[in-house]
Each structure stands twice: as structure tokens, then as C-alpha cells.
Amino acid sequence: MEEIKIGLLGLGTVGKGVVKLLEQSATVIEQRLGKKIVLKKVAIKDLKKERDVFLPEGVLTDQAEDVVNDPEISIVIELIGGTDAAKKLTLKALKNKKHVVTANKALIAEEGDVVIKTALDHKVAYMFEASVGGGIPILRSLRDGLVANRTESIYGIINGTANYILSKMSDEGIEFDQALKEAKEKGYAEADPSLDIDGIDSAHKLKILTLLGFGLKVNMNDIFVQGIRNITLSDIVYAEELGYKIKLLAIAKEIGVEIEVRVHPTLIPEDHLLAAVNDVYNAICVTGNAAGQNIFLGLGAGDMPTASAVLSDVIEIARDPTRSFHEHMPMVNTLKSIRKIDEVISKYYIRLSVVDQPGVLSGIANILGEHNISIASVIQKERNVGDTVPLIMMTHEAKEHEICQAMDVIDRLPVVDRKSMVIRVEMI
Ligand code: NDP
Ligand code: HSE
Numbered sequence: 001m002e003e004i005k006i007g008l009l010g011l012g013t014v015g016k017g018v019v020k021l022l023e024q025s026a027t028v029i030e031q032r033l034g035k036k037i038v039l040k041k042v043a044i045k046d047l048k049k050e051r052d053v054f055l056p057e058g059v060l061t062d063q064a065e066d067v068v069n070d071p072e073i074s075i076v077i078e079l080i081g082g083t084d085a086a087k088k089l090t091l092k093a094l095k096n097k098k099h100v101v102t103a104n105k106a107l108i109a110e111e112g113d114v115v116i117k118t119a120l121d122h123k124v125a126y127m128f129e130a131s132v133g134g135g136i137p138i139l140r141s142l143r144d145g146l147v148a149n150r151t152e153s154i155y156g157i158i159n160g161t162a163n164y165i166l167s168k169m170s171d172e173g174i175e176f177d178q179a180l181k182e183a184k185e186k187g188y189a190e191a192d193p194s195l196d197i198d199g200i201d202s203a204h205k206l207k208i209l210t211l212l213g214f215g216l217k218v219n220m221n222d223i224f225v226q227g228i229r230n231i232t233l234s235d236i237v238y239a240e241e242l243g244y245k246i247k248l249l250a251i252a253k254e255i256g257v258e259i260e261v262r263v264h265p266t267l268i269p270e271d272h273l274l275a276a277v278n279d280v281y282n283a284i285c286v287t288g289n290a291a292g293q294n295i296f297l298g299l300g301a302g303d304m305p306t307a308s309a310v311l312s313d314v315i316e317i318a319r320d321p322t323r324s325f326h327e328h329m330p331m332v333n334t335l336k337s338i339r340k341i342d343e344v345i346s347k348y349y350i351r352l353s354v355v356d357q358p359g360v361l362s363g364i365a366n367i368l369g370e371h372n373i374s375i376a377s378v379i380q381k382e383r384n385v386g387d388t389v390p391l392i393m394m395t396h397e398a399k400e401h402e403i404c405q406a407m408d409v410i411d412r413l414p415v416v417d418r419k420s421m422v423i424r425v426e427m428i
Pocket of ligand 1: 013080
């Protein structure tokens with residue numbers, strides 16, 4: 001049987017998953033591919049570290065260059081992460097005419113242009129199914145299954161760590177820090193978890209989805225990004241009382257000739273399917289002009305789901321290396337432009353901390369009214385005369401810049417004791 005020799009850079013959470021899955025699925029892969037995949041070399045940083053995977057003698061090395069320069073290796077899997085060593089080694093592998101498979105969304109989002117150009121110049125594949133949605137075959141679905149559609153919108157819960165945190169806070173009433181600690185222990189979080197909780201990882205993935213879904217190249221600076229750091233248990237409870245769940249949503253949607261591309265905590269109706277996506281699960285809701293709404297749901301992080309996506313790319317390349325080098329490249333749409341966040345129209349959830357005294361609500365309502373913002377509902381349950389209480393408001397549709405201006409005035413009122421929380425609402 002023909003052997004395809006591959007090399008692996010990185011043996012952390014996902015790298016170990018790849019080694020395990022290659023072993024577990026060896027027979028299935030051989031039957032389906034008609035070829036044997038042989039892991040020839042694995043590069044890591046620290047040879048002394050304990051590893052709970054078995055590798056034959058001589059496979060493990062701390063010399064990553066040996067992997068990307070090995071003439072027998074035709075496919076390199078990069079699972080180091082980050083944009084430094086990963087970029088250098090990826091470019092080296094591509095220039096050596098090796099196909100590269102990765103889960104590294106940061107590298108694709110930050111340096112994708114140069115890496116993809118290098119792959120095209122050297123007529124090799126650079127494939128990244130695992131970079132979005134863990135084990136969900138979302139990029140393949142956009143590229144192949146939905147290829148005849150004009151994409152109208154993409155709504156994604158695409159960060160497993162953030163979703164794990166928000167759903168644990170909601171279901172178990174645990175605090176943010178405890179939920180983050182658990183997500184780290186399970187291997188979901190990035191080496192720098194602020195990428196997860198500040199929305200940057202979702203923005204990296206949204207950039208990739210926007211390229212495949214809309215054929216639109218966006219700069220990272222054009223994506224409005226807000227994370228979940230400031231979401232409190234009380235926001236989750238109030239949102240649920242109002243009939244919503246809070247999710248970190250990545251949104252790309254067509255509004256005429258413009259596309260909104262944004263990542264932020266979002267209230268979504270509790271009866272929408274995305275509202276039921278919990279723990280480390282990811283879900284991507286894609287609306288195409290012909291296929292309508294399609295929802296892709298699956299495990300969005302972790303060793304084995306991500307390894308599944310990584311190996312799907314390896315197998316695609318092994319099936320037909322000539323087909324895959326050009327086929328993953330989308331056409332670039334130059335007809336659409338990005339709508340600035342100021343222009344977005346949305347409903348809003350507002351949580352204020354105000355002094356409990358007569359006239360406060362009407363004063364705030366007046367300021368909102370002066371900015372063309374109409375209130376849909378108000379909750380003020382607690383009474384604490386003369387001291388502060390939470391005041392929750394839901395607005396009707398309003399313009400983002402008018403909300404920002406109004407909140408700027410409101411937050412400076414003497415009866416408002418700290419910066420208010422404003423969360424956008426999407427009626428998906
Ligand atoms: P880890 O931090 O767990 O593992 C990184 C690995 O890279 C380690 O084995 C480390 O070696 C090795 N490494 C670091 N620098 C070098 C270097 N210069 N040369 C050789 N090896 C090096 O990362 P993950 O497995 O979690 O993530 C890998 C990639 O997959 C990232 O891009 C991440 O964003 C992405 N991803 C992760 C998911 C997850 O659930 N964890 C899901 C989807 C994508 P050593 O072990 O010696 O320290
Ligand atoms: N840190 C990422 C997440 C890994 O939590 O979703 C998967 O890309």
C-alpha cells in the first residue's frame with residue numbers, strides 16, 4: 001500500500017489528539033483512502049516533558065527544521081500556534097513544496113495573505129478546516145456544499161472557551177474565573193486565554209468565515225470586537241428573565257451593499273436553536289439565498305474533535321494533492337464594503353446601577369428619548385431607598401452611535417454610580 005509520510009509540529013492538546021486519532025482510525029483511514037498515513041517526525045520544544053502518547057523511537061525531535069526539511073515528508077501539520085515560529089516553519093515547509101495543514105486561526109487571520117500566496121506560488125495546499133468550529137466541517141460546507149448560494153448571514157458561536165464560561169455561569173451559577181479555570185484544564189483555551197475571553201479568537205475565525213462565506217477579505221481592524229470579561233451573573237439572570245440567553249456571537253451579515261462584521265456578547269431569543277448551544281459546543285448558522293438557514297453544531301475545541309478536522313484535510317490532500325492546492329481558494333468579492341459599527345442598528349439591553357430615588361428613571365428615559373431611543377421594557381425589582389439598585393432596560397431598535405452618545409451622558413449623571421453595561425440584542 002502506498003505510504004504518505006507526514007510530519008507534525010507541536011504535540012500539545014491538538015497534536016496529541018492527532019497522534020491518538022491516527023492510531024485509532026488507522027484501519028478506517030486505510031480503507032477509505034487506499035493509502036497508509038505514516039507519522040514520520042514530531043517536533044516539540046521541550047524533549048524532557050512527560051507525554052501521554054506513544055511514539056516509536058526516533059520520531060520525537062526538538063529540531064522543528066528537521067520536519068520541514070525532511071525530503072520524505074509530503075504533508076506537514078502545524079499545531080504550534082501563534083504567529084512567530086509557526087509562520088517561519090510554515091513558510092519553510094511550503095517553500096520546500098510540502099502541503100501544510102493547520103488549526104492555527106491566528107496565523108491565518110494575521111498572516112494569511114503571505115502564507116496563502118506562498119502556498120499558491122509553490123503549488124502546494126495550505127488547509128485549515130480545524131481553524132474554525134473544532135470538529136465541525138464548516139469550511140468545507142461553505143466551500144463545497146453551499147457553494148451555489150449567495151451568503152446572506154453567518155451567526156456563529158465559535159469560541160468554545162467563552163461558550164463554556166457563559167453556559168457554566170448560567171447553568172451552575174458559578175463565577176467567571178472558576179469557569180475559565182475549568183476551560184483551561186480541559187485544554188479548550190488558547191495559550192493566552194485573553195484571546196478567547198476578549199473575543200479575538202472569535203474575530204480570527206470570523207475573518208476566515210467571511211472570506212469563505214462572502215468572498216470578502218476583511219482586515220482585523222475592521223472587525224468590531226468585544227469580549228465577555230464584563231458579563232456578570234446578574235446580566236445572565238436578567239437576560240433569562242427577559243426571555244434571552246447571552247452568547248458571544250460572531251456575526252457577518254449582508255445589509256445592502258455592506259457587510260457587518262462584528263464579535264460581541266449578544267442577547268439572543270431563548271427559543272432560537274443557538275440559545276441551546278452550551279458548554280464547549282460551537283454552532284454556526286449560515287443563511288444562503290437558496291438553501292435558507294443551515295445550522296452546523298458540534299464540539300468546537302478539544303483534542304479529538306480538532307484532530308478530526310485536521311485529519312480530514314490531511315486525507316483530502318492525500319487523496320489528490322493536485323486538486324487541493326487551488327480548490328480551497330475562494331474568489332475575492334470586491335463589491336461589498338464593511339459597515340462601521342456606528343451605523344449598526346440593534347435593540348439593546350442596558351444595565352445601570354442607579355440611586356434609588358424618585359425621578360431617576362424619568363431622567364434617564366428623557367436622555368434616551370433625546371437620542372431617538374425608545375424603551376421597550378424596564379425591570380427594577382430591588383428597593384434600596386437612597387442607595388444604588390440595578391435598573392435594567394430593553395430598547396427598541398436604535399442606532400449604535402445614538403446609544404453610545406446617550407450612554408455617555410447617562411453614565412456621567414450623579415445618580416449613576418458606575419459605567420453601565422450595554423449588550424446588543426439579535427433577533428436571529
Ligand atoms: P498547546 O499549547 O497545547 O501545544 C503547542 C505545542 O507546540 C506544544 O507541544 C509545544 O511543545 C509545541 N511548540 C511550541 N513552540 C514550538 C517550536 N518552536 N517548535 C516546535 N514545537 C513547538 O496548543 P494546542 O494544541 O492547544 O493548539 C495548537 C493550535 O491549534 C493553535 O493554533 C490553537 O489555536 C489551535 N486550536 C486549538 C484547539 C484546542 O482545543 N486546544 C482547537 C482548535 C484549534 P512542548 O510540548 O514541548 O511545550
Ligand atoms: N480556544 C479555542 C476555543 C480553541 O476555545 O474555541 C478552538 O479554536
